[in-house]
Amino acid sequence: MRIVHYRHACVLVETASARILIDPGAFSAGYEQERNLDAVLITHQHYDHIDADSLPSLLEANPGARLITDPGTKDTVAKLGLTSETANPGDRLQIAGSTVAVTGGQHAVIHPDIPGITNVGYLVDGGAFYHPGDAFHVPSESVDVLGLPTAAPWLKAAEAVDFLRAVAPRIAVPIHEAVLAYPAMHYGLFTNLAPDGTEVRVLEDGTGLTV
Secondary structure: OEEEEOOOOOEEEEOOOOEEEEOOOOOOOOHHHOOOOOEEEOOOOOOOOOOOOOHHHHHHHOOOOEEEEOHHHHHHHHHOOOOOEEOOOOOEEEEOOEEEEEEEEEOOOOOOOOOOOEEEEEEEHHHOEEEOOOOOOOOOOOOOEEEEEOOEOOEOHHHHHHHHHHHOOOEEEEEOOOOOOOOHHHHHHHHHHOOOOOEEOOOOOOOEEEO
């Protein structure tokens, strides 16, 4: 499997048979050049996870790609004139020979006064890669590579460390970092406090990791 981080929440996952792009949002860049995608997955409706301006052209350039979203983003993409499939927690999606299990259900709480929204995580090929979206849902399956949320209005560093320890992946790839001017401080915290057996690997924008 090869993983490419296109800044913030956007990750390209290349399995032996499938090319899956997750959360191409407004804080991400470089994913627009991708072709021959089999699917574009959206975890939730926030603009840093789905860029309504670039998504139509991305799908036009990838006519074979399925657009799959959480329930709360269905109307958003319909207003863009796009056809989508809705992923619910518990679903198991077959994408070009790979399996994607849908997990989670709710976005982490930003503030009690802000209404909650849906959020799904995507577990690729039995835990080979896990993208939780904006949530701390710990799947029952073991995870090899975790996309680890680093900074957001809904999290603090201690919570991210606790999530890292609860999932205990072999490799943690920090994502969701664009709100930080100096993310290296958080990366160092993850490295120092990771559970035994977990390696933190920071991927520079557009740089792939083969695992």
